[in-house]
Amino acid sequence: MPMNSSMPQVQFKLNNGKDMPAIGIGCWMGIVGNSQQVTDMVLTALRLGYRHIDTASNYGNELSVGAAIRQTNVPRSEIFLVTKLSSEDHAHPEKALQQSLDRLGVDYVDLYLMHWPQAFDPDSARYCLPEESPTFVETWKMMEALVDTGKTRSIGVSNFSISNLEILLQQARLVPVTNQVEMHPCLPQHDLLSYCTSRGILLTAYTPIGKHKYASHPSLQEIAQRKSVSVAQVLLSWGIKRGTAVIPKSTHEARMKENLTLVSLDHEEMQVLDNFHRQSGMHRSVCGFHSSELGGSCFGWTYAQLGWDMMEGGTMRS
Numbered sequence: 001m002p003m004n005s006s007m008p009q010v011q012f013k014l015n016n017g018k019d020m021p022a023i024g025i026g027c028w029m030g031i032v033g034n035s036q037q038v039t040d041m042v043l044t045a046l047r048l049g050y051r052h053i054d055t056a057s058n059y060g061n062e063l064s065v066g067a068a069i070r071q072t073n074v075p076r077s078e079i080f081l082v083t084k085l086s087s088e089d090h091a092h093p094e095k096a097l098q099q100s101l102d103r104l105g106v107d108y109v110d111l112y113l114m115h116w117p118q119a120f121d122p123d124s125a126r127y128c129l130p131e132e133s134p135t136f137v138e139t140w141k142m143m144e145a146l147v148d149t150g151k152t153r154s155i156g157v158s159n160f161s162i163s164n165l166e167i168l169l170q171q172a173r174l175v176p177v178t179n180q181v182e183m184h185p186c187l188p189q190h191d192l193l194s195y196c197t198s199r200g201i202l203l204t205a206y207t208p209i210g211k212h213k214y215a216s217h218p219s220l221q222e223i224a225q226r227k228s229v230s231v232a233q234v235l236l237s238w239g240i241k242r243g244t245a246v247i248p249k250s251t252h253e254a255r256m257k258e259n260l261t262l263v264s265l266d267h268e269e270m271q272v273l274d275n276f277h278r279q280s281g282m283h284r285s286v287c288g289f290h291s292s293e294l295g296g297s298c299f300g301w302t303y304a305q306l307g308w309d310m311m312e313g314g315t316m317r318s
């Protein structure tokens, strides 16, 4: 049976005592830029009960997200607003955050994420190596100071592996409240989830319904039909039940509504989803970041530098 109404209000307690709504609306539209479509999507999401919005400086649409925040009758204090520091801004997070706040038209964000561990040097037009300044530890220390300014309530990271979190945590004053990574049954990242949970870091699953690319798979269809819900609802319910926040993107009102209405999965159903990636050819990134086609690197760093443990054939260990 669908668990209605109360699910949008499910909150995760962050390691700094603040609450984050478990379901957010993702604002990556597939192309960079502001548009009326982004404003309309966020306005609709807020009307339907979403209270968590995920955007990024890199998405180029903070102006459009900000327009929705101004136009909605939902008070700013009820909205959990997330934006992200771009790689090219690692040397000056304070300036970059102020630029994001100006575009969003708000005084603070609830969460500021380091979008990727890699810094990009605009002068030489290349990604810095892990040991080159600004390292992600140096950038993190500057982000820690931003919490003291009140311009962000919390800070976190995105696309961090266990090995890079290990480096960060050794020198961090503040433990990231979340690590936002690609996560769905084709890429469940069980080891990363255990690691983050043991250190009080909430995982936020991006691309949580796998862009709906493998929704026709019989194992998923079977669970969805038994529960009389859609595959998207099954995938999001799995994500939340295993203790991760989820930020699906949709511009369609009916789907947005569906994505807020989750089901209670039993142990056997959770097992099917936990082990889904073990089926032949199913262990993969749908974003293409963890992909053998990229030749073992992503945004200038090798998979070893990213801490992504690829096995032969482009599949990953869980």
Ligand SMILES: NC(=O)c1ccc[n+]([C@@H]2O[C@H](COP(=O)([O-])OP(=O)(O)OC[C@H]3O[C@@H](n4cnc5c(N)ncnc54)[C@H](OP(=O)(O)O)[C@@H]3O)[C@@H](O)[C@H]2O)c1
Residues within 6 Å of the ligand: 025, 026, 027, 028, 029, 054, 055, 115, 158, 159, 180, 181, 205, 206, 207, 208, 209, 210, 211, 212, 230, 232, 233, 247, 248, 249, 250, 251, 252, 255, 256, 258, 259, 287
């Ligand atoms: N931190 C990072 O590096 C990073 C990277 C990627 C994404 N993200 C964040 O994660 C968010 C979500 O990821 P994503 O957009 O890549 O993937 P996703 O949410 O897994 O999938 C979005 C796709 O699924 C469709 N969809 C959504 N709900 C559906 C439903 N109930 N039934 C059928 N189709 C449905 C959407 O189409 P319609 O819009 O046409 O409905 C869209 O094409 C992004 O928007 C962004 O905020 C973060």
